[in-house]
Amino acid sequence: MNNNENTFLRIVLPGSHKCGRIEHVKIAAQQGADMNRVEEIRKHFPLEYIKMEPGDALFFHCNLLHCSSANTSGKRRWALLCAYNRADNDPIWDHHNPHYTKLEKVSYSSIME
Template identity: 55%
Template sequence: MLTESLIADFHRDGYLFARGLFSEAEMQSLHRIAKADQQLVAEAYTRLDANGAETKLAVRNELVDSPYSAVVRSERVARTMERLLDDEVYHYHHKMMLKEPRVGGAWEWHQDYGYWYNNGCIYPDMGSCLIAVDRASKANGCLQVLRGSHSIGRVEHVAIGDQTGADPARVEAAKLRHELVYCEMEPGDALFFHANLLHRSDANTSEHPRWSLICCYNTKHNDPIIENGRHPNYSPLEIWDDERVSRILTSG
């Protein structure tokens, strides 16, 4: 249950864990579907980190008849995001991060709003929900965040390897002032985080994959000033009750 105290924690820290947001049965089914999804793998594109290691992601702007879209529409995710951001939200995009054993590269320190600002979003009133499909640990490159760093505001982003990362000088200053948190998660755990939160992940040097589904939302009042940009403009999100979403996930 999302309490006022938890909402206050989100505004203080820039993130909020929701352990066991999806059940074991739901995640086992989603895991099986995702790993067998050849179209998903084919759509994934590669980014190189500063050391030249590859990391892959598949991004989708459209909601279709799929388990991934059902997760985006689920009230346990979308309604929570609405309360955290204090407005109606809509689907901005969703993506599957594919960090494979021993070859999955790092993601450099960045803010999502560091990118989304350039897509015409005037305000940073946006957020993401990362759902662990595989277990996420330090060994396989779990997400890292700087607690409370969303309060810094938008940081300039520059090219780092094949990626775009936050200004390294600002990141170093932030690391002196904000606690580094490793977001270790079990399948079905979720992490809601603010678009200005500084985050990164290490390369996967383990024998275990780390796939995660990330659902990204924008607020209605923050409709991009750029029409037909990289990600969608506002349109109402049809939110589905948890029972319907669970049926879709477990019937796959």
């Protein structure tokens, strides 16, 4: 599959999120999944190529093995990573994750004020 200026490819290994925890190691200038594990997983789960257009969004399980083709457009490619935690799983020690804070529900009218 070829990339043009307005499209890019997201490459995923469907089902790989069920393979257990995979250590990440430094690969070039970024973190990546241990390639020995990835190569073994590829024997069981074939690559799937997803062609995306500007403005498209892709949601998937956080443990799904994935990568992207190079961004050749000259425009930014944004990523939004969301992580949720149960209220009863509050961190024991202070660190970069905040402690649980209960959200106060307010009426719609108070939002508009």
